[in-house]
Amino acid sequence: QKEVEQNSGPLSVPEGAIASLNCTYSDRGSQSFFWYRQYSGKSPELIMFIYSNGDKEDGRFTAQLNKASQYVSLLIRDSQPSDSATYLCAIRLGSSNTGKLIFGQGTTLQVKP
């Protein structure tokens, strides 16, 4: 089992819709979870992080964390064509904030005008 799993997609949604991206992880001790966006040929950029169960909202983005079920998701409201990118889920192994980040394979999102 991979440490971080994502559906590679592509996930295609129409402009203005909600895009839902999911990620599961295997390390029950992990406490910090991150979502990055990566445009083709570019390096990843941080969207948001979450470490408490429940929802965390930042603008059009909402991260959801369920530690009991070991999944973390990212919702993008009012999707725009500029949101088309690969979204990487990452977890920090262990409970320390110095642990290394492990990335999933990423989900490609396509927002169609």
Place this chain on the structure above:
Amino acid sequence: GAVVSQHPSRVICKSGTSVKIECRSLDFQATTMFWYRQFPKQSLMLMATSNEGSKATYEQGVEKDKFLINHASLTLSTLTVTSAHPEDSSFYICSARDRGQGSPLHFGNGTRLTVT
């Protein structure tokens, strides 16, 4: 957020030569930096953790003698790909950990290495 600068952004070299990639933290001190590699259509794979003033910690399967890491100061880590081969062609990305809440990683712009 924290700013990480990586140089060069693109390099083409001949097989057998060595290439050095620099990673700088511009507005903060980074005691730890992380080097990732990404092949096309694949995710980021952690190569090594670079620790200021001490030896780097390499991930399983990464040759430490081939990928030399030096972290001589709190703002600079370098990765040298020695005796490069075409299979080393990849996107190399450095990152540093933000000391703020959540301690997320911030990435440099990456280096596209092509070995001919």
